[in-house]
Amino acid sequence: GEDVEQSLFLSVREGDSSVINCTYTDSSSTYLYWYKQEPGAGLQLLTYIFSNMDMKQDQRLTVLLNKKDKHLSLRIADTQTGDSAIYFCAALVGGSQGNLIFGKGTKLSVKP
Amino acid sequence: KAGVTQTPRYLIKTRGQQVTLSCSPISGHRSVSWYQQTPGQGLQFLFEYFSETQRNKGNFPGRFSGRQFSNSRSEMNVSTLELGDSALYLCASSRGQGVDEQYFGPGTRLTVT
Numbered sequence A: 001g002e003d004v005e006q007s008l009f010l011s012v013r014e015g016d017s018s019v020i021n022c023t024y025t026d027s028s029s030t031y032l033y034w035y036k037q038e039p040g041a042g043l044q045l046l047t048y049i050f051s052n053m054d055m056k057q058d059q060r061l062t063v064l065l066n067k068k069d070k071h072l073s074l075r076i077a078d079t080q081t082g083d084s085a086i087y088f089c090a091a092l093v094g095g096s097q098g099n100l101i102f103g104k105g106t107k108l109s110v111k112p
Numbered sequence B: 001k002a003g004v005t006q007t008p009r010y011l012i013k014t015r016g017q018q019v020t021l022s023c024s025p026i027s028g029h030r031s032v033s034w035y036q037q038t039p040g041q042g043l044q045f046l047f048e049y050f051s052e053t054q055r056n057k058g059n060f061p062g063r064f065s066g067r068q069f070s071n072s073r074s075e076m077n078v079s080t081l082e083l084g085d086s087a088l089y090l091c092a093s094s095r096g097q098g099v100d101e102q103y104f105g106p107g108t109r110l111t112v113t
Helices: none
Strands: A004-006 A009-013 A018-024 A031-037 A043-050 A055-058 A061-066 A071-076 A085-093 A099-102 A106-111 B005-007 B010-013 B019-024 B031-038 B042-050 B053-057 B064-068 B074-078 B087-094 B108-112
Touching: A004 A085, A009 A018, A018 A031, A018 A085, A018 A106, A031 A061, A043 A055, A043 A061, A043 A071, A071 A085, A099 B031, A099 B042, B005 B087, B010 B019, B019 B087, B019 B108, B031 B074, B042 B064, B074 B087
Parallel strands: A009 A106, B010 B108
Antiparallel strands: A004 A018, A018 A071, A031 A043, A031 A085, A055 A061, A061 A071, A085 A099, A085 A106, B005 B019, B019 B074, B031 B042, B031 B087, B042 B053, B064 B074, B087 B108
């Protein structure tokens, strides 16, 4: 089945860019998502990308998809302390009404 | 528009007991999915209900079950609780038609002692 991998930790300085990477195994995954989880809270959908796209930009967020390498990244420009959270990559499997397979999450720490 | 609500937010149970968790989706959403989040296994899909029918199921034992009511509210039940069932249980709702954004609730933190 689908496996989604992420590095566990990332530390950056305030104002720098953050890049969180994710790899997945199922090339038939049609949609790939990025979620953010703050302490004690549920998951907040940040953005998603369809598999026929290479890039999607939404304000400070840029998603890059390399379908050949099954590699997804999330870039956060001008990272702020409020961006400190766990970021999850997820792949949609089983078609348009399938379910999400999540990575273990990357904990982003932003130092002032 | 109100978000996804889950009750209770925190729960402590003893091994062998059973528990029922509740999820109220966003108004107009007909799909509810349940996930288990633990430090070791991360987020794992339990099942999804759409229009009162289970549409997708993850790889969990039969002790985990759910149902959905005609108003789209969903309940999840775990019988014969084990220590390893201690987790954050998240539900997510969506319209359920085609590829759709899932909106998550804050979760129910279940501790089994």
